[in-house]
Amino acid sequence: MLSLYHSSPYPFKVLLASIHGYHLRWWRYSRDTEQFILEAHEREHWTSEQWKNWREERLAYMLHYAATQGPYYRDVWQKTRRNNPSLSWNYLENWPLLEKDTVRNNPRLFVSDTSRYKPLFVDHTSGTTGKPTLIYQGRDTVIKWYAILDARLRRWYNLVYSQKWGMFGGQKIVSFNQKSPPYWVRNYGLNQLYFSVFHITQQSAKDYVAALKEFCPSYLVVYPSILGTLSHHILEQGLNPPEISAVFCNSEKVLDTHRNFMHAAFNCPIVDTYGMAEMTSAASECQFGVMHEWPEVGFLELYNQQANSFVHSQDQLGEFVMTGLINEDMPLIRYINGDIGFLPDTSYKCACGRLLPKFGKIQGRANDLIQTQDGRRLYILDSLFNGVPIVEAQLIQEKIDEIRIILVRDISYTEKDSQHISNRLYAYLGDVKITFDFVDKVPREKNGKFRPFVSHLSY
């Protein structure tokens, strides 16, 4: 299907993208959507007491459901109860931590019995650690999720999902060899123009701006590093993009430099978001620049690995431990996604008037960009290791034309896979020297954080 897509003329690409778009639209929205959006807005004014009651009840339901409905946890509790028959799964503190690897290696074991035989949507986490995790969701879950998303992203900025929008995401919608526009594909199903993030250069910036002007999207959903780079070209060349109501950033930490470039180029709110794939924790920025937690999505705890204990103080750093409250089809309890940050502030009074907690700052989620010899800066970590049997990998840019890959191989990894990764890198970067270091574990940062990409270039 993919090779058919890439070898097709533009109108056929539009047709395929639009069919996919209508399919996604069916998954995401239903006649209940408006009602769910209203309810999500009502909850924004709940007191912390109301949230506490609601979440305790929901958590109790999810814990019981997870312990009895899915093969992985059923097994965990059978073993636990053999040693300690009186231990109850009704209390979160009795549950073990769940490493991302465990879910990545066997995602189907987390799918609940009642959901196993219904159609499930499969989402991939953005795979910033070089290892995508599959998340299964039934349509009811997807619809509830997208209603909250619509309420807390678009509606906060007076936008709706049916309006025209532009997407700058990681999908390879245009062949890497293509040297002339269109570097985008129209998707009628989602009323979207999807832009390739791999073709933005100083030369092509004007083509992107022309396409934006012609399409006139109301808002953009972007990798901030990518739109930041395009914004930089726009400013340098004095180009005039059309008026945009808001830019929603996802998948990466928003760096100040990129935010400033985007703001200067588009002169509209640049909105940060958190946690868009796993449905275990989420937050988004209001018009006052405050990240608000979405409390109905997940229950967040913080863990300190070194002290081997949970963190309860708001000014202490810890690893995110998340329990999903929304996805019954694949319950994840005490899931560690590798992010490091602080607990939400439930007493914060925001000028926007909403009573949603202020989300704790994330310390480690910076995805660096790889630099190419012709001056582009790319975000390629999502796709570089896709489908290759690796456990984890770190990409190091030693020099502009020298790449080192520190890699932990999965059992079925062969020499062919190294060649596969090299070929992808050549396609992105041209003629570069590539070396592989096979190791047992990729060294971590001082703060315990995995860094998927390291650059030794000075900018």
Ligand SMILES: [Zn+2]
């Ligand atoms: Zn606010």
